[in-house]
Amino acid sequence: MKIGVVTFPGTLDDRDAARAVRLAGGEAVSLWHADTNLHDVDAVVLPGGFSYGDYLRCGAIAAQAPVMQTIIEKANEGLPVLGICNGFQVLVESHLLPGGLIRNEHQHFICRDQKLIVENVDTAWTNQFTLGEEITIPLKNGEGGYIADGETLKRLEGEGLITFRYSEVNPNGSMNNIAGLRNARGNVVGLMPHPEHAVEPGFGPDTKVAMRSGVDGLKFFTSVLKSLVEA
Amino acid sequence: MSITIDTTKEAKATPDKHQPWKELGLKEDEYLEIKSILGRRPTSGELAMYSVMWSEHCSYKSSKIYLRQFGEKVTDEMKKHLMVGMGENAGVVDIGEGWAVTFKVESHNHPSYIEPFQGAATGVGGIVRDILSMGARPIAVMDQLRFGDVSNPDTRRVVDGVVAGISFYGNCLGLPNIGGETVFDKVYQGNPLVNALSIGALRHEDLHLASANNPGDQVILFGARTGADGIGGVSVLASETFDSTGPAKRPAVQVGDPFAEKVLIECCLELYAAKVVAGIQDLGGAGLSCATSELASNGNAGMRIQLKNVLLRDDSLTPEEILMSESQERMMAVVPKKDLAAFEAIVNKWEVEYSVLGEVIKEPRLYINWGDEEIVNVPPRSVAHDGPVYERPVKKPTWITALNKDTTANLKRAETADELATQFVEIVTSPNQASKSWITDQYDHYVGGNTALAMPDDSGMVRIDEKSGLGVALATDANGRYGYLNPYEGAKLALAEAYRNVAASGAKPLAVTNCLNFGSPENPEVMWQFKEATAGLADGCLELGIPVTGGNVSFYNQTGDVAIHPTPVVGVLGVIDNVARRIPSGWQDQGHNIYLLGETKDEMDGSVWAGVIHDHLGGLPPVVDLAKEKALAEALNAASEQGLLASAHDLSEGGLAQAVLESCLRFGVGARIFLNELKADYAIDDTAALFSESTARVLVSVGREDDVKFVGLCEARGIPVHRIGVTDGTNLEIQGIANWELENLANAHANTLPELFA
Numbered sequence: 008m009k010i011g012v013v014t015f016p017g018t019l020d021d022r023d024a025a026r027a028v029r030l031a032g033g034e035a036v037s038l039w040h041a042d043t044n045l046h047d048v049d050a051v052v053l054p055g056g057f058s059y060g061d062y063l064r065c066g067a068i069a070a071q072a073p074v075m076q077t078i079i080e081k082a083n084e085g086l087p088v089l090g091i092c093n094g095f096q097v098l099v100e101s102h103l104l105p106g107g108l109i110r111n112e113h114q115h116f117i118c119r120d121q122k123l124i125v126e127n128v129d130t131a132w133t134n135q136f137t138l139g140e141e142i143t144i145p146l147k148n149g150e151g152g153y154i155a156d157g158e159t160l161k162r163l164e165g166e167g168l169i170t171f172r173y174s175e176v177n178p179n180g181s182m183n184n185i186a187g188l189r190n191a192r193g194n195v196v197g198l199m200p201h202p203e204h205a206v207e208p209g210f211g212p213d214t215k216v217a218m219r220s221g222v223d224g225l226k227f228f229t230s231v232l233k234s235l236v237e238a
Numbered sequence: 239m240s241i242t243i244d245t246t247k248e249a250k251a252t253p254d255k256h257q258p259w260k261e262l263g264l265k266e267d268e269y270l271e272i273k274s275i276l277g278r279r280p281t282s283g284e285l286a287m288y289s290v291m292w293s294e295h296c297s298y299k300s301s302k303i304y305l306r307q308f309g310e311k312v313t314d315e316m317k318k319h320l321m322v323g324m325g326e327n328a329g330v331v332d333i334g335e336g337w338a339v340t341f342k343v344e345s346h347n348h349p350s351y352i353e354p355f356q357g358a359a360t361g362v363g364g365i366v367r368d369i370l371s372m373g374a375r376p377i378a379v380m381d382q383l384r385f386g387d388v389s390n391p392d393t394r395r396v397v398d399g400v401v402a403g404i405s406f407y408g409n410c411l412g413l414p415n416i417g418g419e420t421v422f423d424k425v426y427q428g429n430p431l432v433n434a435l436s437i438g439a440l441r442h443e444d445l446h447l448a449s450a451n452n453p454g455d456q457v458i459l460f461g462a463r464t465g466a467d468g469i470g471g472v473s474v475l476a477s478e479t480f481d482s483t484g485p486a487k488r489p490a491v492q493v494g495d496p497f498a499e500k501v502l503i504e505c506c507l508e509l510y511a512a513k514v515v516a517g518i519q520d521l522g523g524a525g526l527s528c529a530t531s532e533l534a535s536n537g538n539a540g541m542r543i544q545l546k547n548v549l550l551r552d553d554s555l556t557p558e559e560i561l562m563s564e565s566q567e568r569m570m571a572v573v574p575k576k577d578l579a580a581f582e583a584i585v586n587k588w589e590v591e592y593s594v595l596g597e598v599i600k601e602p603r604l605y606i607n608w609g610d611e612e613i614v615n616v617p618p619r620s621v622a623h624d625g626p627v628y629e630r631p632v633k634k635p636t637w638i639t640a641l642n643k644d645t646t647a648n649l650k651r652a653e654t655a656d657e658l659a660t661q662f663v664e665i666v667t668s669p670n671q672a673s674k675s676w677i678t679d680q681y682d683h684y685v686g687g688n689t690a691l692a693m694p695d696d697s698g699m700v701r702i703d704e705k706s707g708l709g710v711a712l713a714t715d716a717n718g719r720y721g722y723l724n725p726y727e728g729a730k731l732a733l734a735e736a737y738r739n740v741a742a743s744g745a746k747p748l749a750v751t752n753c754l755n756f757g758s759p760e761n762p763e764v765m766w767q768f769k770e771a772t773a774g775l776a777d778g779c780l781e782l783g784i785p786v787t788g789g790n791v792s793f794y795n796q797t798g799d800v801a802i803h804p805t806p807v808v809g810v811l812g813v814i815d816n817v818a819r820r821i822p823s824g825w826q827d828q829g830h831n832i833y834l835l836g837e838t839k840d841e842m843d844g845s846v847w848a849g850v851i852h853d854h855l856g857g858l859p860p861v862v863d864l865a866k867e868k869a870l871a872e873a874l875n876a877a878s879e880q881g882l883l884a885s886a887h888d889l890s891e892g893g894l895a896q897a898v899l900e901s902c903l904r905f906g907v908g909a910r911i912f913l914n915e916l917k918a919d920y921a922i923d924d925t926a927a928l929f930s931e932s933t934a935r936v937l938v939s940v941g942r943e944d945d946v947k948f949v950g951l952c953e954a955r956g957i958p959v960h961r962i963g964v965t966d967g968t969n970l971e972i973q974g975i976a977n978w979e980l981e982n983l984a985n986a987h988a989n990t991l992p993e994l995f996a
Contacts, residue, residue, distance in 0.1 A: 016497070016500075016501050017410070017497050017500055017501065019411075020412070020685060022687070023685065023686065026704075057410045057500070059497070060410075060495070060496075060498075061497075062497075115405075116406070116409055116680045116682075118679055118680070118684065147682045147684060147685075149409075201684065203687070204685075204687065206687075207687065209690060209818055210688065210689060217826065218822045218826065219690070
């Protein structure tokens with residue numbers, strides 16, 4: 008299975024996302040922001056970073072990139088897309104997911120091992136999790152505060168579109184502790200924490216068992232491979 | 239708008255014209271020397287170039303005679319792993335398996351006081367470009383910070399700005415921040431230290447030395463456009479003492495755009511990979527003046543440059559300003575004519591702007607034209623490498639004798655268990671000893687996916703080779719208080735601590751870099767401190783058998799007549815065959831034995847205990863015994879290779895008390911500690927057992943099944959080993975003194991900095 012990893016100018020975690028795809032057993036294909044061709048990939052990851060310097064608003068310019076026009080079109084037809092951190096911001100700016108992401112409540116960039124509750128497992132990217140499972144995924148952002156108007160929040164809650172919620176600590180002031188969302192179809196998922204940083208023993212978050220041994224992020228990538236095999 | 243251009247023709251015609259050499263930071267004899275090199279007065283453009291390149295910051299004119307010993311006090315064995323030594327942008331070390339790493343630390347002290355955010359941000363940007371210019375992919379950064387007293391209201395301004403600047407720039411570059419230091423002391427009040435370190439990795443065959451030696455090659459400036467920022471930054475800022483009543487110098491601080499730099503990094507790496515560049519030189523201090531003269535001088539060649547081809551952000555810049563501008567995120571490439579099209583394709587792909595400024599010529603002469611007018615005509619070596627060298631007066635301070643006699647012998651020590659417990663808490667929650675996570679949580683240490691260790695572990699460690707697990711460890715240290723008491727020993731102590739930190743993480747120390755932060759070289763007492771510190775460092779490296787690969791000197795760190803403590807930041811690089819074998823700095827398992835390795839003496843002078851409890855600084859710093867450090871490092875390495883160590887943490891500031899607490903807090907696992915045997919064996923009291931800062935000591939935890947083997951290993955190597963406790967529960971109990979719930983200590987330890995700065 009081929010999974011595309013997009014590089015915008017200013018993308019930082021593209022190599023990490025590609026590694027995560029490989030560790031899960033997929034083939035990572037590098038996609039360039041200026042290229043509208045998706046090279047027959049079966050799914051797409053929009054990795055973290057500061058696309059186009061995050062000038063204007065985080066993700067706003069990337070949402071207009073040539074590659075995004077094809078991704079938006081295909082996502083609406085069911086192509087699995089995962090947006091991580093800046094990628095989540097791009098999804099929101101592309102209107103593939105609702106709401107917005109603003110400066111962290113405490114005004115500082117924050118990097119921490121974040122506990123999350125898996126709130127929805129009926130998506131291309133979360134089907135290997137158990138509903139209600141607590142996982143630990145590194146979080147690192149300056150503008151991760153999720154906001155939406157009251158009606159949207161009500162809809163997200165009512166339709167079960169909230170996919171991850173922050174547990175124990177709300178690190179950035181997100182409304183309703185929202186860490187990640189899905190679209191109605193379940194092929195598009197976006198979240199602020201970085202699953203690609205919790206895929207390899209020795210380089211992930213600390214666990215109760217051993218230093219840096221957390222690999223909870225791997226299931227995002229095995230989930231999509233499974234959904235593609237079954238599709 | 240018309241600009242009056244001072245040409246070489248004009249210079250010949252008006253030999254006696256008054257020139258602002260003094261305002262540009264040159265001394266009279268230096269100005270006369272320039273005249274004698276050129277056989278005429280310099281043009282204003284030439285004057286600008288010489289003034290920046292001959293500044294202390296660029297020319298190392300006061301330190302050169304002392305830095306030579308880093309290249310002289312070496313054995314063949316020490317040079318074995320050195321692919322590129324001192325003098326290049328950064329040293330390059332062979333770490334095996336066809337890999338090499340390059341690493342360097344540099345100061346950005348003065349800009350960071352004036353404009354903390356941009357000063358610190360561009361400090362990171364500058365050091366990363368240094369690494370890049372060696373052909374390496376930058377893989378991590380670290381920073382070494384010294385701020386003023388926490389109670390001074392201005393400290394918050396500097397801390398906020400510096401931390402935010404490093405966070406902003408480093409995080410946007412996608413480089414993990416894997417460690418560093420933060421120290422508060424009133425001596426840094428008007429002169430904070432902001433040192434930035436970067437490390438890069440490359441395959442042996444990809445090593446590039448920036449030089450221009452092939453006539454006809456194109457000289458290309460690419461990256462950001464040139465603007466008015468940082469003009470004269472080098473000479474006006476870095477080489478002049480702050481005058482507390484002087485005018486604001488804000489315009490001389492550069493402004494950084496990390497996005498532009500990130501794109502530039504990827505663009506440069508693609509240019510190297512495509513083999514379309516003969517060399518790439520970064521533009522940092524002294525901007526174009528430095529890049530053109532150094533490239534030409536390195537290649538024993540010359541250049542012909544058309545300055546009007548420089549792409550500008552501001553059309554009103556004069557030629558002199560263009561030569562001196564320190565606009566960030568710019569690089570200069572030397573490109574063979576046949577590769578020009580391929581070069582253009584790559585920079586266009588990354589949407590990086592570029593312009594061809596000129597070409598390399600055989601004659602070792604640097605010609606710079608402004609349109610048809612010749613404004614610079616100089617031998618590049620005289621600008622870049624043959625600057626002035628000073629043997630400045632040196633005088634041992636008279637006050638040091640009295641200072642060394644004022645020991646801690648008469649300071650009151652705790653008499654009861656309660657007093658000891660109170661001092662313990664007071665020390666571990668003091669700003670310098672408290673958790674730095676409020677700062678380090680603002681830095682991304684995950685990006686890249688290769689970080690094997692980061693704060694708060696003893697060293698930062700990154701994997702270089704994903705298949706074999708080959709990696710490097712880096713630790714930096716400096717203790718200005720020790721340096722003040724004895725600069726020679728202080729430098730050795732910094733080296734010993736960084737070396738120990740690397741060894742404690744399981745890596746084998748291999749090479750050294752440094753950033754020597756001192757007061758004014760025009761003060762003979764400061765020069766004495768510098769002379770002593772460099773000798774101490776060079777002697778120490780020789781004894782440990784690891785070479786200095788490069789470094790940086792920052793002078794003029796003082797406000798008025800008051801210099802900072804001598805602060806030689808020493809960075810030690812280690813190599814580890816497989817990062818999977820790295821050692822955590824704290825224990826995670828219950829029921830493991832805790833051992834203290836090394837000898838504890840009653841060494842309280844210069845200690846945190848003396849500073850925090852008694853506000854005292856005097857006497858002599860702890861004795862360094864590098865032979866013992868070496869033996870300890872070898873023992874740790876052997877134990878790590880046999881998988882005997884569950885954790886290892888070095889003892890330094892705050893002594894055993896600090897090490898025990900940090901080892902508990904790393905994973906939230908408690909301990910029971912007993913000191914009686916230790917005290918009896920070394921005839922020391924509780925205060926010395928807990929707070930002495932004796933060197934060559936490490937705290938380790940070992941699983942019961944490995945106990946016999948481990949103790950045997952230490953004894954066979956003559957390493958003193960004392961079992962001082964077991965890992966247990968969620969309390970820290972020091973028998974006969976106190977029993978704390980770890981959670982309470984953790985909160986107190988973590989809250990100090992947020993309460994001051996959040």
